[in-house]
Amino acid sequence: MAGFLQQIVTGLGAGAIYASLALALVLIYQFTGIVNFAQGELAMFSTYVAWTLVAAGMSFWLALVITLVVSFVGGMLIERVVIRPVEGAPELTIVIVTVGLFIFVNAAAGWIWTFLIKDFPNPFPGGALELGAVTVNFSTLGVLGVVALVMGLLYLLFQHTKIGLGMRAVATNPASARLVGIRVGWTLALGWGLAATVGAVSGVLVAPLLFLEPNMMAGVLIYAFAAATLGGFDSPVGAVVGGLVVGVAETLAGAYVGFIGSDLKIGVPLLIILAVLLLRPQGLFGRAAVERA
Amino acid sequence: MRVSAIGCTALLLLAVAACGGRDSGGETAAGGGTAAAGQCAGQQTTGITDTSIKLGGIYPLSGPASAYGDIPTGIKAYFDYVNAEQGGIDGRKVEFVVRDDGYSPPKAVEEARRLVEQEQVFALFQTLGTPSTTAVWDYTNQRKVPQVFVATGASQWGSNTEHPWTIGWQPDYVSEARVYAQYLKDEKPEAKVAALYQNDDFGKDLLGGFKKAIEGTGIQVVAEQSYEVADPTVDAQMGNLAESGADVFLNITTPKFGALALAADAKNTRWNPLHIVNNVAASRTVLEPVGFENVQGVMSATYYKDPNDPTWDDDAEMKLYKQKMQQYAAGKDPNIPYHAFGWAAASSFHKAMDAAACPTREGLRDSVRNLDNVEVPMLLPGITMKTGPDDGFPIESMQLMEFKGERWELIGEVIDTRAQFGPPTTE
Numbered sequence: 178m179a180g181f182l183q184q185i186v187t188g189l190g191a192g193a194i195y196a197s198l199a200l201a202l203v204l205i206y207q208f209t210g211i212v213n214f215a216q217g218e219l220a221m222f223s224t225y226v227a228w229t230l231v232a233a234g235m236s237f238w239l240a241l242v243i244t245l246v247v248s249f250v251g252g253m254l255i256e257r258v259v260i261r262p263v264e265g266a267p268e269l270t271i272v273i274v275t276v277g278l279f280i281f282v283n284a285a286a287g288w289i290w291t292f293l294i295k296d297f298p299n300p301f302p303g304g305a306l307e308l309g310a311v312t313v314n315f316s317t318l319g320v321l322g323v324v325a326l327v328m329g330l331l332y333l334l335f336q337h338t339k340i341g342l343g344m345r346a347v348a349t350n351p352a353s354a355r356l357v358g359i360r361v362g363w364t365l366a367l368g369w370g371l372a373a374t375v376g377a378v379s380g381v382l383v384a385p386l387l388f389l390e391p392n393m394m395a396g397v398l399i400y401a402f403a404a405a406t407l408g409g410f411d412s413p414v415g416a417v418v419g420g421l422v423v424g425v426a427e428t429l430a431g432a433y434v435g436f437i438g439s440d441l442k443i444g445v446p447l448l449i450i451l452a453v454l455l456l457r458p459q460g461l462f463g464r465a466a467v468e469r470a
Numbered sequence: 471m472r473v474s475a476i477g478c479t480a481l482l483l484l485a486v487a488a489c490g491g492r493d494s495g496g497e498t499a500a501g502g503g504t505a506a507a508g509q510c511a512g513q514q515t516t517g518i519t520d521t522s523i524k525l526g527g528i529y530p531l532s533g534p535a536s537a538y539g540d541i542p543t544g545i546k547a548y549f550d551y552v553n554a555e556q557g558g559i560d561g562r563k564v565e566f567v568v569r570d571d572g573y574s575p576p577k578a579v580e581e582a583r584r585l586v587e588q589e590q591v592f593a594l595f596q597t598l599g600t601p602s603t604t605a606v607w608d609y610t611n612q613r614k615v616p617q618v619f620v621a622t623g624a625s626q627w628g629s630n631t632e633h634p635w636t637i638g639w640q641p642d643y644v645s646e647a648r649v650y651a652q653y654l655k656d657e658k659p660e661a662k663v664a665a666l667y668q669n670d671d672f673g674k675d676l677l678g679g680f681k682k683a684i685e686g687t688g689i690q691v692v693a694e695q696s697y698e699v700a701d702p703t704v705d706a707q708m709g710n711l712a713e714s715g716a717d718v719f720l721n722i723t724t725p726k727f728g729a730l731a732l733a734a735d736a737k738n739t740r741w742n743p744l745h746i747v748n749n750v751a752a753s754r755t756v757l758e759p760v761g762f763e764n765v766q767g768v769m770s771a772t773y774y775k776d777p778n779d780p781t782w783d784d785d786a787e788m789k790l791y792k793q794k795m796q797q798y799a800a801g802k803d804p805n806i807p808y809h810a811f812g813w814a815a816a817s818s819f820h821k822a823m824d825a826a827a828c829p830t831r832e833g834l835r836d837s838v839r840n841l842d843n844v845e846v847p848m849l850l851p852g853i854t855m856k857t858g859p860d861d862g863f864p865i866e867s868m869q870l871m872e873f874k875g876e877r878w879e880l881i882g883e884v885i886d887t888r889a890q891f892g893p894p895t896t897e
Contacts (some may be wrong), residue, residue: 180713187709194702284532292536293806294726296759305737314737387702388729388759392533396702428706442706443698 179310184432185425190317191400192424194386197324197379198394198401199408199416201372204331206410208368209260210348211271215278217394217401219255219373222282223248224380225290228297228389237298241381245374252373253366260369261362265351286391299385320382324417327375331413334371344368400424403446407453409463418462423449510828514614517592518829523562525595525819526569526585528602529621533572537725537755538598541621542568543802544812545596550798552820559823567591573598575605582606586615593618593834595819600624600671607636616834618822619815619864623750624675628862628893637838637857639815641749641773641865641887643672644679648887649771649868650746651683654718662692664716664743666707666731668723669696676722676748683891692716697727708734712741719743725756732757736764746770749868753807754778754877762876770878771868771885774814774849777805778877787847814848818855818864821846838864852884861893 198217205213226247230240259278263270301319305312335341346354347364355361380394387393403423408415423446431442459465506515517524531539549564558564567589569581578597585591586609593616597603600622610617611633619639620627623646627638654661665680667673673696681691693714695707704727711719721731728751735745745768752770775782782788791813795804802809821844823829826837841864843854855864867886871878 183709184706187706191703191705287532287536292532292539293755294537294729294759296761312738312740388726388733390726391536392726396700399700400702431706432710443700 182311184428186311186313186317188425188428189321189421190314190386190424191428192404192421193317193320193324194379194383194397194420195400195404195423196417196420197320197327197382198376198397199404199420200324200327200331200413201376201379202401202405203408203410203413203416204375205368205372206405207335207348208344208372209365211268211275212402212410213372214272214275214398215282216372216376217398218279218282218286219248219252220376220380221389221391221394222286223251223373223377224297224384224389224393225286227377227381228290228295228384231298237300241300244377244381248373248377249370251370253370255373256366256369260365264362264365283391283395290391292391294388294390297381297384297389300381301385316386320386323378323382324420327378328413328417331375335413340364340367399443400427400446403450405460406450407460409460411464412460412462415460415462419460506828506830510830510833513828513830513832515830517590518562521558521562522565523559523823524565524567524589524591525593526567526582526589526591527595528569528571528578528581528585528597528606530573530598530602531568531570533574535573535599535724537753538621538808539570540802540806540808541596541598541812541815542566543799544795544809544814545816546812547795547799547802547809548813548816548820551794554798559820560829562829566595571597571602573602575601578602579605579609582609586610586613591615593831595619596621596815598622600675603627603636604671607633611635614831616831616838618834618838619818621811621815622672624671625679625863626671630862634839635835637862637864639818639855639864640811641868642863643676643748644682645863645866645887646749646771646868647676647679648683648891649870649885650720651680651687651689652885652887652890653769653870653882654684654689655687658689658718658744660688661718661744662690662714662716663718663720664693664695664711664714665691665720665722666695666697666704666711666727667720668727669698672724672750673722677720680720697723699724699727701727704730705734708738712738715741717743719745721745721747721751723748723751725751725753727751729756729760732760732765732768736760744769749773752871752878755806755808757873762873765873766875768873769870770873771870772850772878772880773853773865773868774807774810776807776878777810778807779880780877781880791848810848814846817848818844818846821855850880850884856888861888863888863893 201216223244227240227244263274299316301316305314343359344364346359347361351361400423404420405416408419427442427445430445504515506513527542529539529542530536546566549566553563571578571581595618597606598621603620603622617636623640623643625642625644627636665677667677693711695710697704697707721728723731728747747768747770749771757765775788792804822838826833839857841855841857843856845854850869853867857864866888867884869880869884870882871880
C-alpha cells in the first residue's frame with residue numbers, strides 16, 4: 178500500500194511538470210487558436226537566460242523576474258517577426274512555422290550554451306516530507322503550488338478581464354473581433370508574450386529536477402500535449418488536471434501493468450490523446466466548438 | 471481541421487525524409503575510385519595520396535546525444551598538431567571532415583554517402599552511437615570503405631564476421647559488464663543487483679553481458695527497469711528499483727539519464743546501494759551537475775587517462791595533450807574527458823596507419839584487425855590494443871574507479887577480461 182501511494186506521489190510530481198508546460202500551451206491556444214510546437218523550446222531558452230544570470234552572480238529571484246520580462250518581450254518579438262508574416266495563413270502553415278521555430282531554438286541554445294547538462298538552482302528546499310512510509314519532496318510540493326497559482330491567474334485572466342474577453346474573440350473570429358474595435362495584432366502579440374512567460378515559469382520549475390540542457394523540454398512537450406488534450410485546450414483547470422492524470426496514469430501503468438512496464442510507459446500519453454480525440458474531442462473541461470451550419 | 475493539420479505536418483516531414491534518402495546510383499564508385507600499384511597493386515587508394523589523407527567522421531553535433539559532439543574537437547586538435555609539427559601521418563597531412571547526424575540513423579546514412587561519394591574520403595574514422603553505426607555499416611562494407619574505431623561499445627563490431635571493414639575501439643559493453651561482475655564476485659559475492667538500462671541495443675548489450683558474466687555465482691539481478699531516450703525523467707523507474715531492496719545499483723545509461731538516476735539515488739535516503747555507473751555516463755561533466763557531495767563512492771570503470779586526475783600531471787602524453795589542446799583548440803577546456811577520448815582515438819588511428827603494410831583501404835582494414843599489443847600513450851598503463859583473426863576487439867581491459875572528492879580515483883589493477891572470460895559473447 179505504501180508502495181502504491183508512493184507511486185501516486187511520484188506520478189503527481191511528474192504530472193505537475195507536464196501541467197506547467199500544458200498551461201503555456203493552453204494560453205497560446207486561447208489567444209491565437211494555434212498549437213505551438215515550439216513552446217517547450219522557448220521555455221528551455223528562457224531557462225538558459227535565467228541560468229546565465231544566476232551563473233553571473235545574480236540572486237535567483239531577481240534573475241527570475243528579469244527572465245520573465247525578457248521572455249515576455251521575446252515572445253512578442255517572435256510573434257511580430259516570425260508569425261506575423263503568415264498571419265491568416267492556413268493552420269498547417271503556422272504549425273509548420275512553429276515546428277521550424279522548435280528546431281531553430283533548440284540548435285541556437287546548443288550553439289550558445291553547448292549540450293553539456295547544467296545544474297539549475299532549486300528555489301525550493303531540498304528535503305522531503307515524510308508521511309508515514311511515503312516521501313514527498315518539497316520540490317514536488319513547490320511545483321504543484323506554483324502550477325496552481327499560475328492556473329488561478331490564467332483562469333481570472335480568461336474569465337474576468339476585458340483582455341481575456343478580447344482574446345477569446347480574436348481566437349474565435351479575428352475578422353469580427355477587428356470590426357468591434359479589438360486590436361487583433363496586439364492581442365496576438367500579447368498572447369505570445371504571456372505564453373512565453375508562463376513557459377519560462379515552467380522551465381525554471383522543471384530545470385532543477387531534469388537538469389538544464391537543450392533537449393530538456395522535448396520529452397515534456399509530448400506529455401504536455403497529452404495533458405492539454407485530455408483537459409481541453411481552452412481550460413487552464415483542465416490542463417492541470419490533465420497533467421496530473423497523465424502523470425499518475427503513466428506511472429501506475431508502468432509499475433503495475435505487466436506488459437506495459439517501463440518499456441511502453443511512453444505509449445500511455447499517446448493512448449490518452451487518441452482516446453480523448455475519439456470520445457470527447459473538446460477534452461474533459463473544454464467547450465465543444467459550435468459552428469453555424 | 472487541427473488534427474488534419476498536425477497529420478499533414480507529420481506526412482510532410484516523412485516525405486522530406488523519403489526524398490532525402492534517394493539513391494544516386496553507383497557511378498561515382500566506378501568513376502571516382504583509384505587503385506594502387508606495386509606490392510599493393512589493385513588496392514583502393516581513394517582519398518589518400520603521398521601527401522594527404524582524407525577522413526570523415528559522423529557525430530551528433532545536435533540532438534539528444536550532442537554532449538558527444540566534443541569528441542571531434544579532440545580528434546581535430548590531434549591531427550592539427552600532427553600535421554603542423556610532424557608533417558602529418560607518414561608525410562600525409564590529415565584532413566578530417568566532420569558531419570552532424572543528430573544521433574539519427576537515417577541522417578547518418580545520408581552523411582556517410584555524402585562523405586564517401588562526394589567528399590571521396592579514404593575512410594570513415596568514427597561514427598558515433600550504436601544506432602547510427604549499425605545503420606551505416608552495411609553501406610560501408612558493400613562499398614569496401616573502412617569504418618574504423620567506431621565510437622560505440624556494442625559487442626557486434628567485434629563479433630560479427632560479415633562486416634570486416636567495420637571495427638570498434640573502446641572496450642565493448644560486454645567487456646565492461648564483465649569488469650563490474652568480476653569486482654562484485656570478489657567483493658560482494660552475494661550481491662543483489664537492481665539495474666536501470668536504456669531500452670536499446672546499448673543497454674541490452676551491457677545488461678545481457680552482465681547477466682551472462684554472473685551465471686553460476688551467488689550474484690542475482692533482482693530488479694530491472696528500462697527507459698526510453700524520449701522519457702523526461704526516470705523517477706518512476708528509480709522508485710520501482712528502490713523497492714526491490716537491492717544492495718547494488720547498476721546504472722546503464724547515457725549522460726543525461728545517468729545524471730537523473732544519480733540525482734534520484736542521492737535524493738532517496740532510504741535506499742543506499744553501491745552505485746555503479748557505466749563508463750559512457752561517468753564523465754565528470756555528468757557528475758558535476760548532480761553535485762559532487764551526492765556522488766561520493768560511486769563506482770565505474772575506465773581505460774584512458776582522465777585529464778582531471780592529478781596522477782597524470784607529470785605524464786608526458788597528458789602534458790603534450792594539454793599543451794596542444796591549448797594551441798590547436800584554443801578556448802576549449804582540455805579537462806573535458808571527451809576531448810581526451812578523441813585525442814586517444816586519433817592517436818590510435820595514427821598508430822594503425824603506421825602499422826599498415828599498404829597505404830590503402832585494404833591496408834588499413836588489415837592493420838586494425840592485426841594489432842599486436844600496440845601501445846597508445848593516452849590509454850591507462852597496462853592497456854594496449856590487440857586484435858587478431860579471432861578477436862575483433864581492440865581494447866578489452868579496464869580499470870575500476872571510485873569517485874572521491876571532486877574526481878575519479880583509480881582502484882585495483884587493470885582487469886583484462888580477455889584473460890578472465892575469453893572473447894566477448896552475448897549468447
